[in-house]
Amino acid sequence: METEGVRGWPSAGPPLNEAMPPDSSPAAATAPDLSKSPPDLLTLFIAFAKMSLAGFGGVLVWARRGIVDHHKWMTADEFNETFALCHFLPGPNIVNLTFVFGSRLRGIPGAIAAFSGLVGPPALIMVVMGMLYHRYGEIDALRRILSGVACAAIGLMLAVVFRMMTPLFKRRDVIALLVMVAVFVAIGVLRLPLPAVLLVAIPISIAITYWVKREAA
Structure with missing residues (x-):
């Protein structure tokens, strides 16, 4: 049943303080009631900046780890439901997730803080890396390194897919x-x-x- 989250935004899935089905994994533990003490804007910005800077293999891997496992801002089921909603909206899935999650906690300022943390630091890094690749991209050793990085990235993405499937297996x-x-x-x-x-x-x-x-x- 749809419930009303912070600032009137509908929350995805059950309320954050509602008990979840039994699950032995830490990610499935009940999330705290963030409607009473949501993280401030700076905390949101730093958290998503860390996710984006660690986003080797795609930010989704680290977003789930940060939101569910580390900060425990969502349960595993809530993250899956929110990501499912973002997956069917136009635009990049992880960007949609930052807007939905940030606005759910702190309204429009929260969405902007989460989005800025997600996009800002990597954008600066990619500008520098693009300049370097433009100059040294023809080096054969660099091409082989990038091929290896692509394989590792696929492995990380498969890992997070299996993690997201865990609640379904737990509930059978x-x-x-x-x-x-x-x-x-x-x-x-x-x-x-x-x-x-x-x-x-x-x-x-x-x-x-x-x-x-x-x-x-």
Whole structure:
């Protein structure tokens, strides 16, 4: 059931102070009630700056680790639900996540602080790296190094995908896993167009979730 978060923003999933289903992992522990004492703007900026600067392999890996495991601002389920919402919105997923998360805690200033921390430091670094690559990019050793970095990045992304799947396995949510596998096969194996798959998968997922919750009630 949708609840109202800080500054009138709807929160993704259950309230932050609501107990989650039993789970032995630290990430699934109940998150603190941030509506009473949300982190200040500087804390948000620094936290997302650290995530972006450590974002080897994609910031999503480090965003989940920082938000769920380190700061415990969200539970694993809440992060998955919020990221799912951001995944279906236009624009980069992790950027959408910073706006939704920051505004949920501190309104528009919070969204700006989180976004600035995410984008600011890497932008400065990439300007410098781009200048260096423009001058030394033809060096063969550098090309081999970048190929190795790409392999490591893929490994990190797969790792965070499995971490995000953990709550589904813990709850033994067979229907959700079947929907996930079906979408993966449609897009990754059959190479069907992403918009078409989403237009079919989203209504089906919503209908199944509604039916399951209705039966459980």
